[in-house]
Amino acid sequence: MFIEVLHRAYGYGLLGLLALFFLRAYRHRDHRKLPYGILSVTEAWMYLLRGRSIIERGAQKLGAVADNFSRTIRASQCLPAPGTRMHVVSSVNHWKEISNAHCGKLSAHAVSKEMFRPQYSMGGIEWSEYRDEDGMPATRGVRTVTHQLPHLTPKFAAAFDAQFSSTLKELPHDSKFTNNGYWPQMMRARICLSTHHANLTTLYDHREYKPVIRAIFRLESVRRSLFAHVGDLVAERKKKNRFQDPSLKPNSVLESIVDVCPRYFSDERMVVDVIMSWITTNALAVTGALLLVDLCNYTEHVPALCQELVDLYKDPVADLDKLRFLESFIMESSRTNAFMGVMAQRIAIEDFTFSGGYTIPEGQWVQLNQQRWLQDPNTYPRPEHFDPYRKLYQARRFTDVSPEWPIWGVPKLACPGKHHVLVVMKLLLIHVVSNYEVDSVAGKSGKVDWWEARLPNSKARLMMRKRVCQRGVSYVIRRLQLFTDGFHGHNQTQPCRDDVQSRFIANTYRQDRWYPGTVENFNFLRYT
Template sequence: MAASSVYATVLWAFPCLYLLLKSYRSCAGWRFLLRGRALMLAQSQKYPRQAFTVAVPGNTLHVVTTPEHYHDMNAAPLSSMSPWLAAREMFQPKYTVGIDWGAPREQVSLVTVRSTRHMISELPKLEDEFVRIMQNELDKAVDTKDKRQGWSQVLLWETIQRTFIRVTTHMLLGREAANDDMFLSHALAFIAETGLIMETVRLVPSFLAPIIKGRNTHQKYFFNALARSIEQRRAYTTSTSDPNQETPQSSLEAFVDFAPNDWSLQKCVDAINIMFLIIVLATPIIASHLVQDMYSHPEHLEDLRTEENHVYLSSSSSLSAQLDDLPFLEAFVMESMRTKCFQANTAHRVAVRSFTFSDGHRVPAGEAVEFNQHAHFNDPALYLDSTKFDPCRFLNKGKSIVDIGYDWSFWGVPRHICPGRLHVANTLKLLAVVILQRYDCRIENTKDMNFEWRDALVPSPHTVLSMRFASKVKHSVSSGQ
């Protein structure tokens, strides 16, 4: 009788212990959602130069921080450490956009990189249009928002997000789409829906995920617009001989030109859509952080204005050359990126098979690995007074926003670096120059301008930027649309 009682107790104990451990892990994963950045930074500072793991919803995340870890990730073959599996885990494309990426996706990635690099080479021709978009959106905000003692009360995140989505749309999809209010309205709603779905799917039990997937009118409108543009470009290249073909005027046109002829329309739509989402979900956050820093550290405004006074936005000469000659602004943007560090981790990977770092740390197959740049940028051994905002730490040090490598890991690892980093850098500097030349601004309440979610620092939708037109607007170009 006693033996059977013990046996029964053991039978009950194992499932109870399993449920207890599962519950603890679930709580730990949820804790990461709200305090992931802080938890990882504290762990990195408590145990410097050591890899560690944290529970995240649905997986285990291995966090690494040393130069050796960084170089190991750079050297790891795609057959061992996959960025596409990490992106699939992050974006949940099966539910957000109705496709399930296979792995590897090197061929799609190659076409994406080629089309992006082509458009980077076209930046000097596009920058005047970017300036017009920025002026148009910011002028509209100043003119239409409620005023308090002559200052328009502009919601910073809402305005910057729409501005940068228009800029991104112009580069990726073309001028017509960037100036189409109907398209932009659907695109903004589609982006918001996608962000909500990709987070929700990762939090609910897997059997509930299929009922969450997005299939609304905004997504359909956006996909149909992409499909029409792709078909138009294909028809044009088919009917026009190579010597007479116009250079692609958007990433979409370049993608169609570089893609193999046997790729289906849906495959092109899916690839361009993912390219669009990756940029529009990240770039407005970095831009919002930059504006926050410009007006929460007003002691640097005089130096910024002195320098930007030499930039002529209406000049027919290349703006790129002028933007390259703004060392203080370059340093200021870098310091904003360092201190805000919108994603605590970079170089997102999932182990295809078991992977062992050079220090012996092992990552089982299926688990995630990321490099914690937030800890690196806050290391007092590397950055004196690392919590202080000081753009002079980068000034005249031969540093650039688009640098790559362990010292500036913002763009990932060199073998798989972000191909659009020059576009991001130029548009950030363009935004700063446009605002400094055209408007007076201030942020009266700098409290709670951001909140943490997972490893990201997300701008609050409630932060107000007080704006008015400068008494003397310098070097303006025609706004229009």
């Protein structure tokens, strides 16, 4: 009897909470901002879980990019989302008008504030409503330090070597193909590489701070510890600026942000900019993990990647710009995955009307459907097919910004870290192709869709086996020398069984040990 009463009370309690939720949504409804009605509220929360597929189905019904890129009204859809409405557009006219729109009408800065909520995540520091005051220092800082990428490249390469080696040593091995997890190791690499880029290496090198980095912002004490350490680095940089030659260029994002921030900015304000530029590197982990999945799924392209490295045998790390097929492989992976199904997200500060007549009400979001563009058969024949040999890539670079390649946003506010992403992705491919033999992903799919994004499947596993050279020393990127010298004159062990007869392959020998592990073992790219 008591159990039955308890079950009824539990059921009535759930129904009451559900009724309160819908009542609150109805009382605060606004036909221009909030969806109303039980069905619309349900659809809004479904968008949070399956936004990518919802956008794709809507685009297919509208025929948004079927024949004519210039269509405007028909290339637009309005979808309910939690707390607002999402307007998804997909024409070149929309792309141009969003790029040219004044930040006082369509604001990317307002999107950042809505996503990060600095009043909660940044210790109560309020951002200004104007991008010139709060958004520009971090953007200018990242752009300024781009010229230092050649100097940072060896450090990035060494970070990949250290993270892969330390992870695989901890895993059991046998003589067969076994599954290898990759996602957590990619996340750890993301933190490691981004600390070099932001000059937070002292934070990463101290063992006591590693849990702080990996659990960033989860606990209030963690946030305070991180802010305190970054604050010390900011204060040290400001002190150096008083005595050093002003003509000296900054060597990291942290130094660059401190240099470009207005004088009236407090140390706390600069710390927020540094950490925000650091957090955005999370996309590296996702992009890198999806790239590894594609490398394992399309192993038929590995020989061509190896041959390109052979052509730059002496120092491929220093000649990254010459690795065009490797860059094409990265571009095709980015195109087929489209990490974010939408881009150029803006919030309407006031009612905004496109030239075609479509209106975005104040307070609602507008975004471009890049997933549809990257799957357009008029631009990419057989778009569902993974083909890094596409002719389009011969005249286009990964860092280009155009309607045919919209992953970096619109020209006026393109992603300032695109060159950094390209360098890291190239180094990742070079390291894996040079040091490991890979095979198709086993078990579950390596990719899952959530919200508007495509993410690595945390339960997926890939196949990886380490290569060793004749001397038994693994191929690793060490300093600037990718390939070890002196292959000749050493005792040969097990001959390489690869079909491709190149110097890279012929002088390489396999170690018959396959490293198993879950996806959690490849978390290091998050710390890149």
